[in-house]
Amino acid sequence: MEKLKFAVVDLETTGHSPEKGDRIIQIAIMFIENGTLTNEYVRFVNPNQRIPVFIQELTDITNEEVENAPVFEEIAQEVYDLLDGWIFAAHNTNFDLTFLQKEFERCGVKRWKGKQIDTVELSKILYPSAVSYRLKELTEELGITLSSAHRADDDARATSSLLLRCIDKVKGLPEPTLTLLHKRSFTLKSDISLLFYLALVESRRVSDKTNLSLFRGIPFRQAERLQQLHPRKIAFPTTQEAKDQLLNQAYSTYESRNAQLQFMDAAWESLRTGTEIMVEVPTGIGKTISYLLPAAVHAIQTNKAVVVSTYTNHLADKIIAEEIHTVSTALSVPIHVVIIKGRSNYISLSKFAEMLLSGESTYDNTFTEMQLLVWLTETLTGDVNELNLSGGGMLYIDRIRKRNSRLAEDEKDIDYHQITLENCKYADLVITNHALLLSDGPSKKQIVDETSGLIVDEGHQLIHAAYKTNEIIFSYTNWKYVMGQIGSESDDQISRRIEKILVRKMWNRSRTRTGLSEAFESFSIAFDHAIQELSGSNSIQRGHLKGSRLHVALNEIPADQTKFQEVFQTMNNFIEKAIAYVSPLDHEIESLSSKEQAILAEWHYWINELRVKMSEWIELFLENGSEGTVWIEQDQRSVPGSLTVIKSPINSAEVIRKALESFILKERGIVWTSGTLSVKSDERFVARQLGVDSTVPVIKLLAPKHFYTGAQIFIIEDMPDIQQVAQAEYVEEVAEAIIQTVMVTEGRLFVLFTSQDMLNKTHELISDSGLLEDYALIAQGISSGSRYRLLKSFRQYEKAVLFGTNSFWEGVDVPGNSLTAIIVVRLPFSSPTEPVFKAKTAQLNRMGKNAFTSYALPEAILRLRQGFGRLIRSSSDTGFFIILDRRIETKSYGKKFLEALPDVPVKKVSLARMVHELNNCYNK
Incomplete structure (x- = not known):
């Protein structure tokens, strides 16, 4: 490996397309020999054109710096000669090498030939859990110095360090992992197979000292098993002085707050007496530690864990990372904590082993297998949410998730999910998510049976989770994908591989095969007719238009029911024939090779998928x-x-109470907590949707008086009335308000929408204007990545604007000056055509209730409160809450929104006046 010579290249250019006239403005080459950076070549290049302003901002390279530099024609041959005989490496060779080849061609220099290593492709394999593979974010995560991102010299040095780090990691992998990686590496886009080959040769020379276990030849790190802790004597602190003393041990900057201590007492009393309470807790009082501490004491005293349910897996992981050590420090005892998620969040090692044997060789499948092989040498949880995968990778993961509780004999003692369940017996706190809490199955039953209480954090989110976890979704593309897997006649598809096994065993019958093909064709035809009935209906053409997406209730379509019945009948017939087709192999499975057994298991997997879909x-x-x-x-x-x-479902309360029935019947304490559990005009609005009995109290705690002193609310008076103008006109005014606000605040703000369509149009208008080209415009539904990744990007850029829809109104935490303003584009009413909302309001109207005042208005008020909660996260925060929707002032219900917000100054001003006031604030 040390004998390899790498030339690590980075280019800065005026744009992405040399064919359209873009040119290099800086080139850097770092030369690595014997594992050491030995030489550097760094040159500015005169592009013979002005450098675009946004490129100057991005790279910090000015026109003056390149004015006296050589044009690329003068150094093209020199660059070629430097690269000749070296392995070309870059962080995205598809850009740097392709651009360079085009420039060589333009300058009359012959095309460079040689091996190449793409550090993006390599790092995705070796760091499969990295948050991002952009050079800046990846090097930051790995602790690699990158002084000035988007300067060729600094980027090339950082890429060199990344390459050397990757090589070291390859060398440290166990021999069986290297063997499996090398076998799959020939389908990669760059010559990474060379690294795996040399590491494998070296590994075979020395004894493998890995402490990893093997499962059917796959090295993996076993999950940790908890042991029963020695008895711990501990009491809940009953006085304020005792509580302050405990929290002082955990926090060096602890400040006593009455609301926090009240919440601790309320949570303790609920768990101790087995009663149910709801506690609305303001931001910034230390809510999480306030329930974890009494929960830990109760669990230790009863020798049974307390369950803590959060809305997202990310929030569950965050509690472990940030809060449990604090609890342990405060109580001066060790605390055992287990995160448990639904079993489909965990890898099935047996399914993965079958997939490795079955031999599918598409790039996405092979690449994902390589990522998993590395990940299994590191993960202690087997939680596939740790992985950062492509869309194709997620399709692969869906095939190796744990779907049921059945385990092969060699899997029983090592299954990640099973070990996590067993660890719950020895846990003080079991952290889970709302989806698992709402599920029904042996995993949940085992957790409930062995616990002594429940805390539901972000309790109001259980309403949304009740709808989402009980949804049934038909997706045309997903159905076609599954049908294609089982019905394709291509040589590398499963049906052909099954046929080859039957031929080898001399069990293939042409009549049976023909019958199977005819059954699949009948199923496909019936399916296509049913889809035509749905998508081609005149009713759906007249449906509600949301952007370019139509929504229409199924019962509004005059569909021919016999078409749907035919799909069921033909599908059922095909499934029966598909099972019969392989029955000879099932009866003689012991006579099949391991690879053939894996192919047969894959056939059954796809048939089971069809059963689920039926x-x-x-x-x-x-x-x-x-x-x-x-x-x-x-x-x-x-x-x-x-x-x-x-x-x-329409009624969330029924779903939730059924899910929590076992806690209620066993008289275990239930603590509901959130920053928004009530509405001033309807105290029990949330409680009713959660199915909480009217006798259960809703305790509302208050933030310290000085907590919101840094906040101001602006209502922009000269915005057009959203109900009186066309959307295009309103979007123009919104874009103008955003641009002016961003320019004075220098970014660091959220723009909250209620419609993805309006977000898209506003983002497009601002991008096209070029007025904010110096800012990172991060937009949900446009920028790639999950909500968590978008938020991470927002935090990393100093000049950033985040455009978000519903999921950004709550549950995101940006403390300090990273967020200085929130713009509310329109009051967050649900769309009257949103299907669940429409069904819910129709149900209320049938009951003789006013759906607007009893449901639509309180729901919107809650969402606005949640949006405001993003702005002020501590008493030292400052921020501006800017409302563009004038209905908050002109409609009779507007004051209800303002009454629900904290008592902070409200200013009704023109856009120009607000900008002037913000400018004065920032100048100060």
Whole structure:
């Protein structure tokens, strides 16, 4: 490995397309020999054109710096000669090498030939859990110095360090892992196979000292098993002085707050007496530690864990990372904590082993297998959410998730999910998510049976989770994908591989094969006719247009029910024939090779997937009398590919109380907590949707008086009335307000929308204007990545604006000056055509209730409160809450929104006046 010579290259250019006239403005080459950086070549290049302003901002390279530099024609041959005979490496060779080759061609220099290593591709394999593979973020995560991102010299040095770090990691992998990686590395886009080969040769020379276990030849790190802790004597602190003393041990800057101590007492009393309470806790009083501390004491005293349910897996992980050490320090005892998620969050080692044997060789599959092989040498949880995968990678992961509790004999003592469940017996705190809490199955039953209480954090989110976890979703593209896996006649597809096994065993019968093909064709035809019935209906053409996406209730479509029945009948017939087709192999499975058994297991996997889909089909299209609302979504630009049918429950309370029945019957304490559990005009609005009995108190704690002194609310008076103007006109005014606010605050703000369509149009208008080209415009639904990744990007850029829809109104935490303002584009009412909202309001109207005042208004008020809660996270924070929707001033219900917000100054001003006031604030 040390004998390899790398030339690590980075280019800065005027743009991405040399064909359109873009040119190099800086080139850097770092030369690595014997594992050491030995030489550097760094040159500015005159592009013979002005450098675009945004490129100057990005790279900090000015026109003056390149004015006297050589043009690339003068140094092209010199650069070629320097690279000749070296392995070309770059962080995205597809850009740097491709651009360089085009420039060589333009300058009359021959095309460079040689091996190449792409550190993006390499780092994705070796660091499969990295948050981002952009050079700046990746090097920051790995602790590699990158002084000035987007300067060729600094980027090339950082890439060199990254390459050497990757090589060291390759050399440290166990021999069986290297063997499996090397075998798969020939399908990669760069010559990474060379690294795996040399590391494998070296590994075979020395004895492998790995402490990893093997499962069917796959090295993996076993999950840790908890042991029973020695008895710990501990008492809950009953006086203020005792509580302050405990928290002083945990926090060097602890400040006593009455609300925090009141919450601790309330949580303790609920757990101790087995009663239910709801506690609305203001931001900034230390809510999490306030329930974890009494929960830990109660668990230790009863020798049974307390369950803590959070809305997201990320929040569950965050509690472990940031809070548990604090609890242990405060109580001066060790605390055992287990995070448990639904079993489909965990890898099935046996399914992965089968996939490795089955031999599918697409790039996405092979690449994901390589990532998993490295990840298994590191993970202690087996939680696939740790992985950062491509879309194709997620499809692969879906095939190796743990779907049921059955375990192979050699898997029983090592299964990650099973070990996590067993660890719950020895845990003081079991951290889970709302989805698992709402589920029904042996995992949840085991958790409930062995615990002594429940704390539901972000309790109001259980309402949304109740709808989401009980949704049934039909996706045309997903169905076609599954049908393609089992029905394709291509040589590398599963049906052909099964046929080859049957031929080898002399069990292949042409009549059986023909019958199977005819059954699949009948199923496909019936399916296509049913889809035509749905997507081609005149009713759906008249459906509600949301952007270019249509929404229409299924019961509004005059569909021919016999078409849906035919799909069920032909699908059932095909499944029966598909099972019979491989029955000779099932009966003689011991006579098959390991690879053939894996192929047979994959056949059964896809048949089971079809079985699941058949059940969904029945519930969506054939059980018309079942509870819930069913609707169709379809993008008119992509028919029928975008067709989706969704069924959701209407009544969240019934779903939630059924899920919590075992806690209630066993008289275990339940503590509901959130920053928003009530509405001033309807104290029990949230409680009713959660199904909480009217006798359960809602305790509302208050923030310290000085907590919101740094906040101001602005209502912009000269915005057009959103209900009186066309959307395009309103979007123009919104874009102008955003641009002016960003320019004076220098970014660091959220723009909150209620519609993805309006977000898209506003973002497009601002981007096209070029007025904010110096800012990172991060937009949900446009910028790639999850909510968590978008938030991380927002924190990393000093000049950033984040455009978010519903999920950014709450549950995101940006403390300090990273967030200085929030712009509310419109009051957060649900769209009246949103299917669940529409069904819910229709139900209320049938009951003789006013759906607007009893549901739509309090729901919107809660969401606005949650949005405001993003702004002020501590008493030292300052920030501006800017409302563009004038209905908060002009409508009679507007004052209810303002009454629900904290008591902070409200200013009704023009946009120009607000900008002037903000400018004065920032100048101070």
